[in-house]
Amino acid sequence: MRCSLPIFIIVVAGLFAAHPAGAQSDSVMGGAAAPGKAISAGSTAAGMANAADAKPSSSDTMTRALNINSLESGTLLKIINQAFDTNSDSIDPENGTFNWKGHSYDIGQFRVFRGRFERYLSLPPTKDDTAYAETLNQITELLSTRNGDGAAGNVMEAWKLLYRASDFDSDGGNSLGVANQVFNAWRIRDEKQALTVAQNELEHIRKQQQGSVVYGADAIAAETGQTMTDAVSSAALLGNLSTGNATNSNTSSGTNQNNTNNQNTGNTGNTGNKNTGNTGNNRNTGGQQPKTGQVGNGGGPGPTGQLFRARELAETEAKIQALSVAGLLSVTQAKLQFQSQIMSLFLQRRFQHCLIAASFYRFIFKGSHQNLEVGKKELASFLPSSDLAFTVETIEFLAREAMNDVNSGMASVRASYDDNRKVAALERLQETFFLGEYLPSVTQFETSRKESLLLLYRKIDEARKLADLRDYDAVVRLNDEITALTSDFRGAEVNAAVRSAQRMSSLALSAAQQCAANGDYPKAQEFVEKAAQLWPLNPAIKAYTDNMASQANMGTQAALFFDESFKRNDYRRIYEKRAELAVVFLSDQLRGPQLKGVIDRMARVEIYLAQEEELLAQNNAFAAWEALVGAKAFAPDDVELNQRMAQLAPRVADFIGRLDQARRYEDAKSYAASLTSYLSAQDLYPASQLARVGVGRVTGMIMDQLAPAPAADTAQAPLPSGKDVAEPAK
Amino acid sequence: MSNPFMATLFSCFVPRSLVFTVVLGALALLAGCGRSGEPFPVHAFLAAPDNLQGNRYRLDAEIDAQLNWREGVGRIIAVRPLKDDARLPVFIADSLKANLLVAQRYRFIITVRKGGLLYVEQLEKL
Numbered sequence: 001m002r003c004s005l006p007i008f009i010i011v012v013a014g015l016f017a018a019h020p021a022g023a024q025s026d027s028v029m030g031g032a033a034a035p036g037k038a039i040s041a042g043s044t045a046a047g048m049a050n051a052a053d054a055k056p057s058s059s060d061t062m063t064r065a066l067n068i069n070s071l072e073s074g075t076l077l078k079i080i081n082q083a084f085d086t087n088s089d090s091i092d093p094e095n096g097t098f099n100w101k102g103h104s105y106d107i108g109q110f111r112v113f114r115g116r117f118e119r120y121l122s123l124p125p126t127k128d129d130t131a132y133a134e135t136l137n138q139i140t141e142l143l144s145t146r147n148g149d150g151a152a153g154n155v156m157e158a159w160k161l162l163y164r165a166s167d168f169d170s171d172g173g174n175s176l177g178v179a180n181q182v183f184n185a186w187r188i189r190d191e192k193q194a195l196t197v198a199q200n201e202l203e204h205i206r207k208q209q210q211g212s213v214v215y216g217a218d219a220i221a222a223e224t225g226q227t228m229t230d231a232v233s234s235a236a237l238l239g240n241l242s243t244g245n246a247t248n249s250n251t252s253s254g255t256n257q258n259n260t261n262n263q264n265t266g267n268t269g270n271t272g273n274k275n276t277g278n279t280g281n282n283r284n285t286g287g288q289q290p291k292t293g294q295v296g297n298g299g300g301p302g303p304t305g306q307l308f309r310a311r312e313l314a315e316t317e318a319k320i321q322a323l324s325v326a327g328l329l330s331v332t333q334a335k336l337q338f339q340s341q342i343m344s345l346f347l348q349r350r351f352q353h354c355l356i357a358a359s360f361y362r363f364i365f366k367g368s369h370q371n372l373e374v375g376k377k378e379l380a381s382f383l384p385s386s387d388l389a390f391t392v393e394t395i396e397f398l399a400r401e402a403m404n405d406v407n408s409g410m411a412s413v414r415a416s417y418d419d420n421r422k423v424a425a426l427e428r429l430q431e432t433f434f435l436g437e438y439l440p441s442v443t444q445f446e447t448s449r450k451e452s453l454l455l456l457y458r459k460i461d462e463a464r465k466l467a468d469l470r471d472y473d474a475v476v477r478l479n480d481e482i483t484a485l486t487s488d489f490r491g492a493e494v495n496a497a498v499r500s501a502q503r504m505s506s507l508a509l510s511a512a513q514q515c516a517a518n519g520d521y522p523k524a525q526e527f528v529e530k531a532a533q534l535w536p537l538n539p540a541i542k543a544y545t546d547n548m549a550s551q552a553n554m555g556t557q558a559a560l561f562f563d564e565s566f567k568r569n570d571y572r573r574i575y576e577k578r579a580e581l582a583v584v585f586l587s588d589q590l591r592g593p594q595l596k597g598v599i600d601r602m603a604r605v606e607i608y609l610a611q612e613e614e615l616l617a618q619n620n621a622f623a624a625w626e627a628l629v630g631a632k633a634f635a636p637d638d639v640e641l642n643q644r645m646a647q648l649a650p651r652v653a654d655f656i657g658r659l660d661q662a663r664r665y666e667d668a669k670s671y672a673a674s675l676t677s678y679l680s681a682q683d684l685y686p687a688s689q690l691a692r693v694g695v696g697r698v699t700g701m702i703m704d705q706l707a708p709a710p711a712a713d714t715a716q717a718p719l720p721s722g723k724d725v726a727e728p729a730k
Numbered sequence: 731m732s733n734p735f736m737a738t739l740f741s742c743f744v745p746r747s748l749v750f751t752v753v754l755g756a757l758a759l760l761a762g763c764g765r766s767g768e769p770f771p772v773h774a775f776l777a778a779p780d781n782l783q784g785n786r787y788r789l790d791a792e793i794d795a796q797l798n799w800r801e802g803v804g805r806i807i808a809v810r811p812l813k814d815d816a817r818l819p820v821f822i823a824d825s826l827k828a829n830l831l832v833a834q835r836y837r838f839i840i841t842v843r844k845g846g847l848l849y850v851e852q853l854e855k856l
Contacts, residue, residue: 665846672819673779673846675797679808679817680776699798699806699819701845706821707803 035375117433121454124447132168133440135161136175136352143359155363159183162356170443174345174353181341181357185364188334196325203318209313335365342376342395350438351399351406358396389426406436410445417449422486425459426453456485463494470536472498487640505535509544510550516548520589551584559583562591569637575602603635605641608634612644621651622685629690662694671701770840770848772814779846789838789848790856791818793830805830809838820848828853 142158159182166176306453338361345354362370372379372390379390382398410430416425429445436442463478476498483491532541558581565573573580578599585591608631615624628645635641649656662677675698682691766850770787791809794817799805807830811818820838822828830836839852 065767670780670845672821672843672848675806676776676779676846679819683817684813695797702821702845703798703800703803704805705845707800 009372025252082094082605113434113684117430117439118457120433120437120442121450122459124450125444128168129170129440129443132165132170133444135165136356136440137169138355139165140352140359143356143363145362155360158356159360170438172350172438173346174350177341177357178345178353178357178360181338182360182364184311185334185338185360188330189364192327192331195323195330199320199323199327199488202316202323206313206316206320209309209316213306213313214311220303220306225609338364339372339374339392342392343372343378346375346395346399347378349402349404349435351436352439355396358392358399361392375585402435403439405442406432406439409436410441413445414449417453420486422453422456422487423488425449426457426460429453452485456482459485460489470501470534472502472535473537501534502538505531505538506540508534509538509540513544555584559588559591569635570639571598571602571605571635571639572638574598575606578602602638605631605635605638609640609644612648616648621648622655622688624648625652625656626689655681658684659688659690659694661693662698666694666698666701671698671705674698677701767839770811770818772811772816772818775818775842775846775848776816779842782842783844783846784842786839786841786851788822789818789840790835791820791838792835793832795832796830809836818848820850822850822853826850826853 053370119176139158139161142154142161159179162175162179162182165171166173168180249490278318311413336355342357342361345351345357355563370391370393372392372394375395376390379394388394408430413425413429413432416422416428433442457481459478463475463482466474466478476495478495479489479491479498482489508527508531512524512531515521515524515527528541528544531538535541536601558577561577562574562581562585565571574595578595581591581595585595612624612631612666615621615627625645625648628641628648631638631641632645658677658681662674662681665671665677675695678694678698682688682695685691746803767788768786770789771782789809789811790813791811794808794810797806797808797819802824804821804825806816806819806821808819810816812835820829820840835856837854837856838848838850839854840848840850843849
């Protein structure tokens with residue numbers, strides 16, 4: 001990571017630098033354009049609120065101005081997520097992989113791995129970790145070619161230490177696996193040595209058998225006059241045929257069968273040769289050699305004996321080949337197993353164990369076995385541009401490279417931490433942890449620093465989750481805390497993004513309120529949804545919805561209340577709640593005008609009542625009564641009015657009686673009698689408006705009655721008599 | 731003239747025929763006054779005007795105010811009886827050609843018409 005971590009840092013820094021720019025460009029396209037337009041929309045909307053005629057177009061204008069539909073709310077979250085992102089770009093949470101040198105490590109479920117990282121931060125290093133690290137270092141030192149030049153004692157000591165290392169919890173049994181692998185290789189090596197001894201013995205026998213065959217062939221050639229070549233060829237031909245059978249039935253039973261035949265043959269041809277053959281071949285240790293020796297010496301000098309000797313020679317050669325193949329297979333198997341173990345340790349990021357196993361491998365296998373037969377594809381992913389042959393040393397190189405990267409990464413973590421750039425330290429630590437989770441430099445990181453970074457990690461993680469939930473108040477609070485913890489956290493950017501979102505939400509809510517005021521409830525609902533989408537926990541949304549709900553509830557109740565009261569002509573109840581009802585029935589085409597009429601009536605009634613109070617204070621009961629009568633025309637069933645009339649009636653009873661009588665006569669079309677009563681009432685209260693108006697009205701009626709036939713009435717009327725009485729017109 | 735003392739005194743200085751003529755005239759006059767000169771019952775009228783419909787009375791009253799006037803028809807005047815405080819409306823047809831002023835006192839010959847209308851048939855200034 002001496003090479004990769006700086007590259008990582010540059011890449012990540014470049015991404016961080018690019019993200020705000022991208023966010024800004026996004027804002028220019030959508031987010032930033034929206035606030036600018038929204039501000040103009042706010043002023044436009046305010047102006048429209050004053051202009052009632054502009055109602056129909058106000059909501060549309062605001063919609064266009066707010067540009068809510070095209071607002072990329074994801075931009076905000078992207079900014080915040082970038083600010084709170086503790087994951088390096090080298091980590092792929094979706095696939096659960098970690099990339100290093102172009103190779104993807106499978107880290108399993110990312111959530112589980114995050115849990116491991118948090119656990120690592122929360123757990124302090126123990127003494128066991130220290131002892132474990134020392135043990136592994138000791139093993140590495142013993143296996144180093146610099147110490148003891150690979151002495152067998154050092155190797156054995158290192159092998160024993162592997163069992164000690166495996167006792168530690170943090171080892172995970174990997175040391176035991178390496179130790180077992182070494183033991184297995186050693187066992188195979190011993191078997192290979194035993195096979196070599198057996199193979200050497202068979203070689204010796206084969207040479208003897210070969211001499212016997214040659215000798216027998218020469219003897220037969222001398223007796224029969226055949227050439228040596230022909231004898232040998234015929235013997236070899238027969239021997240091969242027999243050998244082929246013997247090889248196919250390469251079992252002890254087959255061998256015994258041959259022995260039996262040989263014995264019979266020996267007894268038939270040459271009895272004395274059995275003991276001679278036994279004497280000459282019994283010094284071999286192999287279980288089959290004595291029998292083979294018997295066979296070799298059991299043949300007589302004739303052609304049949306020569307045939308059996310040739311077959312025995314072929315059998316021996318087959319056994320030598322079989323032993324050679326068996327030895328080769330066991331060595332190859334051990335090598336492949338060992339290489340697989342080394343590769344597995346490397347891929348598990350157990351780099352120390354990988355180095356230890358590679359060192360053992362070097363001591364166990366010869367230099368010609370260093371080429372890798374397994375894991376070539378995996379190694380090729382680490383070294384994509386190389387076409388070199390991959391050896392165990394290649395894995396060692398990569399393991400050492402990884403360890404060096406981890407060590408330099410931890411140095412970077414400490415440097416960033418000391419500079420109070422804890423976010424950077426946390427990012428570097430997380431990257432380093434993913435690669436060197438099992439290395440001492442990571443496991444023995446200082447507890448105090450881990451605790452501090454854990455606190456920061458948890459706060460950042462909490463803030464990120466709160467940002468996902470758009471709980472911006474909590475995000476701002478946590479942002480302040482995080483900013484106090486470290487100097488390299490982009491708190492100002494987060495605050496700006498949060499404020500932008502809050503402002504957009506408030507603007508959308510204002511638009512919703514204006515739409516609701518204009519009665520455009522679907523549009524208002526749309527704006528509220530947008531406001532909630534931007535900032536779900538916006539307290540103004542709750543107030544708005546509560547207000548709307550109470551308005552809806554109040555609207556229903558108010559409608560019932562108004563209708564009932566209006567039906568009973570109980571205008572006073574309506575008048576007392578005129579303010580609330582006026583708000584509710586603002587857009588009610590039916591009840592709005594009715595409410596206005598009621599308010600007008602009751603306002604006049606109130607004026608009359610006030611006037612009545614004043615007149616009573618002046619002790620003008622008749623005028624007070626007439627004021628009440630005037631109010632009665634507007635609210636005949638008003639309780640307050642009727643109560644006052646009832647209180648005042650005794651004081652003006654006579655006046656009331658005369659007026660009432662006048663009214664009744666008038667209703668009965670007895671206008672003259674009515675006029676008399678009005679005059680009578682006027683006598684009681686000469687300034688009576690009721691009487692005056694009544695007199696005027698009734699006299700008009702009388703005139704109307706007399707007008708149609710004035711001449712007839714005059715004719716019917718008796719002529720006036722007397723000197724001073726004026727004569728009626730003729 | 732209906733006083734017997736005055737009649738005796740008058741007969742001592744006037745010829746018998748003249749006295750006789752005067753007496754007959756007075757009787758005739760008294761007979762006429764008794765038919766249309768009955769004072770108007772104000773309180774009875776106020777209490778139940780319909781009960782007096784068709785009757786003819788004499789009403790001495792002071793003109794209080796003119797309530798209405800329609801050309802060619804007549805005028806309605808509020809009068810105050812000399813012996814009562816209540817005001818009464820009376821109709822005086824234009825055909826009577828009367829010149830009326832407030833506070834003038836008149837003797838009205840009235841009939842109570844339908845609806846309680848006090849229709850002035852004759853009036854005489856007092």
